[in-house]
Amino acid sequence: MTDALDLSLREQAAAIAAGNVDPAELLEAALERIAERNPALNAVVETFPERSREMLAAAPEGPLHGVPVVIKDEWPLPWRAQRFGAADMLATPAPGESGPYRALRDAGAVIVGVGNMHELGASSTGSVSVYGPARNPWNTERCPGGSSSGPASAVAARLVAGAVGADGIGSIRYPAAYCGLTGLKPTFGRSAMEGHHMAGVSTTIVSGPLCADAGDCRLLGSALFGEELRQGDPQGLRIGVIRGEVSEDVAPAVREACEAAIEDLRRETGGEVREIELPELAAATLATVLIANSESLGSITPERLNHLDPELSPIGRGLLKYRVLLPAIATIKSQQLRALARRTLAAVFEDVDVIAWPAVPAVAPPLEAPLVELPSGTLTADEANVRGGALANLTGIPAISVPVGSAEGLPIALQLQAAWGRDELLLDAAEAIERGNERRWVDAAPPPARGAEALEA
Amino acid sequence: MEPQNSTDDFIAAGLAAYGIETDEIELAVIRAAHQTFWPPILELLELDTSEIPTERNLDLSRAPSR
Numbered sequence: 391m392t393d394a395l396d397l398s399l400r401e402q403a404a405a406i407a408a409g410n411v412d413p414a415e416l417l418e419a420a421l422e423r424i425a426e427r428n429p430a431l432n433a434v435v436e437t438f439p440e441r442s443r444e445m446l447a448a449a450p451e452g453p454l455h456g457v458p459v460v461i462k463d464e465w466p467l468p469w470r471a472q473r474f475g476a477a478d479m480l481a482t483p484a485p486g487e488s489g490p491y492r493a494l495r496d497a498g499a500v501i502v503g504v505g506n507m508h509e510l511g512a513s514s515t516g517s518v519s520v521y522g523p524a525r526n527p528w529n530t531e532r533c534p535g536g537s538s539s540g541p542a543s544a545v546a547a548r549l550v551a552g553a554v555g556a557d558g559i560g561s562i563r564y565p566a567a568y569c570g571l572t573g574l575k576p577t578f579g580r581s582a583m584e585g586h587h588m589a590g591v592s593t594t595i596v597s598g599p600l601c602a603d604a605g606d607c608r609l610l611g612s613a614l615f616g617e618e619l620r621q622g623d624p625q626g627l628r629i630g631v632i633r634g635e636v637s638e639d640v641a642p643a644v645r646e647a648c649e650a651a652i653e654d655l656r657r658e659t660g661g662e663v664r665e666i667e668l669p670e671l672a673a674a675t676l677a678t679v680l681i682a683n684s685e686s687l688g689s690i691t692p693e694r695l696n697h698l699d700p701e702l703s704p705i706g707r708g709l710l711k712y713r714v715l716l717p718a719i720a721t722i723k724s725q726q727l728r729a730l731a732r733r734t735l736a737a738v739f740e741d742v743d744v745i746a747w748p749a750v751p752a753v754a755p756p757l758e759a760p761l762v763e764l765p766s767g768t769l770t771a772d773e774a775n776v777r778g779g780a781l782a783n784l785t786g787i788p789a790i791s792v793p794v795g796s797a798e799g800l801p802i803a804l805q806l807q808a809a810w811g812r813d814e815l816l817l818d819a820a821e822a823i824e825r826g827n828e829r830r831w832v833d834a835a836p837p838p839a840r841g842a843e844a845l846e847a
Numbered sequence: 848m849e850p851q852n853s854t855d856d857f858i859a860a861g862l863a864a865y866g867i868e869t870d871e872i873e874l875a876v877i878r879a880a881h882q883t884f885w886p887p888i889l890e891l892l893e894l895d896t897s898e899i900p901t902e903r904n905l906d907l908s909r910a911p912s913r
Contacts, residue, residue, distance in 0.1 A: 708876025786907030
């Protein structure tokens with residue numbers, strides 16, 4: 391049964407549907423594997439075997455019937471309130487049926503555990519959590535990425551074949567990139583979001599799948615979208631690239647691998663590469679941060695800030711208090727920049743089908759000091775990562791992180807972005823990249839994933 | 848702690864105006880965040896965005912209407 395856990399998400403689903411794998415045995419095997427591998431990773435912060443068995447017993451014959459999955463600590467479950475990776479989330483969470491839970495349940499999936507996450511979703515590193523940080527299976531001293539740190543670590547270590555994350559400013563794509571997975575940030579509003587404590591106010595956060603490859607993201611994404619993400623033909627793909635910080639101020643190995651992947655994509659699709667301009671990109675990054683941080687201010691009062699749970703990290707407490715000092719005029723101007731960026735992108739997407747640049751500018755940094763070395767100097771990972779991750783959240787477009795190489799024994803990833811509603815095209819393009827490199831990077835697995843081919847340094 | 852410069856003045860006065868209490872570690876975090884965010888915020892404030900129309904009925908799931 392251990393071998394079945396190493397199958398892809400779609401292979402597990404097919405094997406169960408064909409009667410070749412007993413889903414009850416698969417569930418028990420997943421729980422055993424979590425018990426075995428998770429102590430070194432801290433990817434899964436809670437399992438609930440009886441609830442999972444009940445979920446399996448009631449599972450409909452859906453496309454994910456009997457397949458174990460992990461869900462991020464960002465949505466409530468009927469038996470568990472989310473904690474948002476924090477001792478204090480400035481909201482009063484309660485157990486309940488969230489949209490992602492219902493989507494998974496209705497597809498027949500079995501939630502086997504809750505994935506760790508960066509405290510309050512506030513970093514691309516995953517280095518701080520009320521549960522302690524999750525660890526990167528490629529190197530447990532390195533950041534798994536955030537904020538969906540646990541889902542990424544769990545899938546990379548093959549505890550499960552698929553996990554649900556959330557992406558408010560790159561929080562699916564960063565951990566996918568650091569852990570060598572494929573992670574889809576859907577078009578805003580296309581994936582299940584009900585029940586999230588910020589669903590009513592956030593204009594940046596979406597749910598999305600983290601899986602080994604695009605085919606699995608297509609299957610899990612279809613459940614979250616409530617519609618089949620059909621495969622298409624990306625022939626003649628027009629690939630947009632830009633000059634500047636986001637594609638050039640990156641580690642040399644990242645730049646080389648991403649340029650090679652773009653060439654793979656061009657060749658596989660018989661497409662062409664076109665240079666584009668996004669003059670608002672730098673300002674858009676700040677605008678995203680300001681908008682995302684201001685959207686949670688409704689729950690903040692001075693009284694509340696003076697009585698934060700002492701178990702919340704000092705960083706979390708300080709950043710929450712700093713939010714009240716952000717000037718309203720900057721947020722208003724940010725909304726205008728958002729409108730400008732959306733109009734610019736709409737024009738750009740008349741000329742190209744996808745925009746490509748590195749998902750993160752450097753491989754996963756150390757957990758103890760999440761700094762990255764770039765041509766421009768040393769930056770915090772958050773400062774560096776947000777440059778490429780924010781635009782999709784600001785404007786609502788879909789984006790995907792695709793593994794395309796390695797350096798220092800750690801994964802490298804390319805990000806693709808497409809026009810609103812063209813999530814399927816991103817999956818098609820990611821599959822073209824997989825064909826172009828003969829699945830070298832999506833099939834590579836980290837040391838904890840036994841029996842899997844190791845990534846070549 | 849005595850304010851040492853305009854940044855410290857801004858942070859201390861802003862938090863005091865709201866009645867928000869901080870310890871030394873939180874204050875260090877706030878200073879670090881301010882050093883990161885404030886320069887680009889000042890650049891943003893320098894922009895005259897009055898000619899940029901906002902989107903009415905913003906729908907982030909779709910391209911902007913023309």
